Amino acid sequence: MNLNDLLQLGASMIQNNSDDATTGLDTDTISSALSNILGGENGELDLAGLVERFAGGGLGDLVQSWLGEGENAPVDPEAVESVLGSEKVQAFAQELGLSTESARQALADALPALVDKATPAGSDMLSNLLDQVGGVEGALGMLGKMFGRG
Secondary structure, eight states: OOHHHHHHHHHHHHHTSSOHHHHTSOHHHHHHHHHHHHBOTTSSBOHHHHHHHHHHTTOHHHHHHHHSSSOOOOOOHHHHHHHHOHHHHHHHHHHHTOOHHHHHHHHHHHHHHHHHHHSOTTOHHHHHHHHHTTHHHHHHHHHHHHTTOO
């Protein structure tokens, strides 16, 4: 799945979530807003940075469920703001004309699926992510440190 497909997936999830404030939003506008807050320096999804921020924020178990197969654990909207930063969440909210609360919820609805779909088993993105943390052993070591085993 390429970046545009991922952003459109996230936009669709946000547009179709339970918050009436996001229902009428244009998916291209949502995709652009997602790209602005989740993008890296080169305009690509900074998946490794995102995963690292969540893991560093004490949410390694969530990230592991998003990267692994099976059910994606939900993330608390306040945790999203804590990990991404208030400034980014407020910028996202402003770009879409949403309240901060709606923006946090929208991101909480979209992020698990975005990370999950970006890292299917055997994908280049998952391989690249693993390469950035030192392969499977590095990922396990990182997770071990998060859980006090390293």
